[in-house]
Each structure stands twice: as C-alpha cells, then as structure tokens.
Amino acid sequence: MKRKFHFAADAALGKLARHLRAAGFDTRSAPQSAQSDFWQTLDPKRIILTRTTNLRRRFKDRHPVFIRENDPWRQFLQVMRELKIKADDLDPFSRCVVCNCRLRETDRQMVKGRVPDYVWQRHARFRTCDQCRRLYWAGSHPVRMEERMAAIFSTQPRKRNDECETT
Ligand SMILES: [Zn+2]
Structure with a gap:
C-alpha cells in the first residue's frame, strides 16, 4: 500500500514542488509574498521543506526537511532519502504539476x-x-523525468506505450 506524504514547500523550492507533484505527492507551495498567512495556517500533517534557516528554526518541532542541494533533482532525491520514501509510495502523473x-x-x-x-x-x-x-x-511529461525517477529508484521506466494508470 502506498504511504501518503503531504508537503509544504517554501517559495524558493518551486521546481522541487513540481517534481514532487509529478511523482504524485500532494505538495503546496508557499507564495512569494511575505504577507501571506500560508505558514500560520498550515495543516499539521504537512511535512515542511525549506531552504531557509528561519523557517527551519520556526518549525523545529515539526522536523522540517532542510534542503541543502541546489539542483531540483538532487533536492527530490534528498527528500526521498531523508523520509525513506520508496518507489511503491510514488503515484506518478496522477496530479497536476x-x-x-x-x-x-x-x-x-x-x-x-x-x-x-x-x-x-x-x-x-x-x-x-x-x-x-x-x-x-x-x-x-518529459521522458527524461520518468527515466530519472526510475534511475533514482532503480526501477524500470514504464514502456512508452504504457497508458496512464487509472487508480
Ligand atoms: Zn492544473
């Protein structure tokens, strides 16, 4: 059974957020505006992904994933590793990126x-x-995305004629 992960990504992690959605994970992105109440009203189930020490400190009790990598794919990989997410947990292309x-x-x-x-x-x-x-x-979605995701998890990429999954 797939484990569900829900994320909240800070405004600097837009590309990572898209990759996570492409992999099927519910990922909300913080707006650029500092006026927003995004962080105040955040659902406690969401795992915080951040590059800022500020947010990391503020949400210390929620154990945010502090993103160190610059490259969005490496960021994706970091999240998968730190949360021990497995290929089975992914639901690729089920969600609008x-x-x-x-x-x-x-x-x-x-x-x-x-x-x-x-x-x-x-x-x-x-x-x-x-x-x-x-x-x-x-x-x-770009073929490369599927191939890279498969490489990360050492699984076979889906055949090109494979249609979208229904569930
Ligand atoms: Zn959409």
Missing part, C-alpha cells in the same frame, strides 16, 4: 482538437486538471 490537483480521466472524444492530432491518434486515454484544464497523457 502546476495546481497540485488530482487529475481526472477524461473522455478521449472531448480532447480532440485540444491536443496535436498525432498525440490524439497515438493515445487512448487522457487526464485533465479541473482547475487549470491542462491535459495530460502518457508521455506528456
């Missing part, structure tokens, strides 16, 4: 004209984000 919303299966006919013809011809199933209306299909 921008909005963090879960994707919904969408009728292929409804997608026609909204994606390039060659994409529509080649793919049987599509998913959509209800918030931003972005469309996702197997292969809509």
Whole structure:
C-alpha cells in the first residue's frame, strides 16, 4: 500500500514542488509574498521543506526537511532519502504539476482538437486538471523525468506505450 506524504514547500523550492507533484505527492507551495498567512495556517500533517534557516528554526518541532542541494533533482532525491520514501509510495502523473490537483480521466472524444492530432491518434486515454484544464497523457511529461525517477529508484521506466494508470 502506498504511504501518503503531504508537503509544504517554501517559495524558493518551486521546481522541487513540481517534481514532487509529478511523482504524485500532494505538495503546496508557499507564495512569494511575505504577507501571506500560508505558514500560520498550515495543516499539521504537512511535512515542511525549506531552504531557509528561519523557517527551519520556526518549525523545529515539526522536523522540517532542510534542503541543502541546489539542483531540483538532487533536492527530490534528498527528500526521498531523508523520509525513506520508496518507489511503491510514488503515484506518478496522477496530479497536476502546476495546481497540485488530482487529475481526472477524461473522455478521449472531448480532447480532440485540444491536443496535436498525432498525440490524439497515438493515445487512448487522457487526464485533465479541473482547475487549470491542462491535459495530460502518457508521455506528456518529459521522458527524461520518468527515466530519472526510475534511475533514482532503480526501477524500470514504464514502456512508452504504457497508458496512464487509472487508480
Ligand atoms: Zn492544473
């Protein structure tokens, strides 16, 4: 069974947040604005990811993950290692990388004209984000992302003709 992880990433970790969402993890990003009450109202279940010593100190009791790496992929790897997240915990491409919303299966006919013809011809199933209306299909994320994720966990990348998972 997949273990659920919920994250809150500080504003400097936008790319890491996208990678985490691509891997299926619920990840909220702090807004740039210092006026925001994002941190005051944060759900206690969220694991804090931060690069700032300020936040690290402020949330000491919640054991934030202090991100030392600069490269977003290394940051991703650091999170996986420190929290002992395994390949089985991932649910790749189930979540919009921008909005963090879960994707919904969408009728292929409804997608026609909204994606390039060659994409529509080649793919049987599509998913959509209800918030931003972005469309996702197997292969809509950069191939490299899947390969790198597979390399991190030493698992085989999914076959290119593999469609999105349904659950
Ligand atoms: Zn979206």
